[in-house]
Amino acid sequence: MPEQQSPATCGHNCGGCSSDCSERTAPAKLTPNSVSTINHVIGVVSGKGGVGKTLVTCMLASELRKRGYSVGILDADVTGPSIPKAFGVKGPLRGTETGINPAITTQDISIISTNLLLPREDDAVAWRGPVLTGIIRQFFNEVNWGKLDYLLVDMPPGTSDAFLTVMQTLPVDGIISVSAPQGLVGMIVGKAINLAKDLDVPVVGLVENMSYFECPDCGKRHSIFGETQVEEIAKHYDIPHTATLPINPSFAAMVDAGKVYDIELNGALDTVIEAI
Ligand SMILES: Nc1ncnc2c1ncn2[C@@H]1O[C@H](COP(=O)(O)OP(=O)(O)OP(=O)(O)O)[C@@H](O)[C@H]1O
16 A cells, blocks of 8 residues: 655655545546547456456457447556557557657557567566656556547556556546456455455456366366356455456467457457446
């Protein structure tokens, strides 16, 4: 949690202080730049790394786009960005007087990501918390997003600086949590859900990724990582909409080939899409 300041050291920066003092004001939310309007900001979070949050972000963006919405993705995973590769887009990006132009995929999805700003996509990013959070803010309010129905924010794993910055300074309408059917994952995902609730950000959906594997020969479903927990977690945390995704090697292959848009979901994420 943010540090608690004493009245003597108070800098009137409520976003960086957990004190519940009488002068506390809600942290101001950022607004997009003068050429941009964004109708809905949705965070995709997990708490635990490697559960498929980026894949789910890309799938949700693609599905929304296929339904005719204008969509952008803000890759808030500043040190481990993978959204551009999944869509097969590269930098460099160009700037204008109002801000930086996002990369646009062939399907017209706008993307901003650290990887689009680096000379080489495997260049390491070794920035500390304040720099990372500054970049996330700039990715929101110094990018020429234009008119977007949805901006999806792919969060880094965990609940540290980046998570707090997104939840407290971006006008997030709700989050979708991504989980996997392992007890440990469920517990850690719960931390992100609880923190979002503490910050008054509604959790609108839960996607359990790698929920099962369907044998391509006999069609039988196998619970590789354990039995599904999606309904149990949703009930426990009062999350209204759930969806499950199988383990499917073709998903990873499509991501690696930059063709995430072409993955056929066959309605797998419909309940969550309709919730946002
Ligand atoms: N359901 C799935 N079936 C097959 N492969 C998957 C599935 N979900 C994710 N993957 C693959 O697993 C890897 C990790 O997924 P992804 O990058 O989406 O996870 P993440 O939660 O965003 O990770 P990080 O914590 O690093 O941000 C990727 O190679 C991805 O393509």
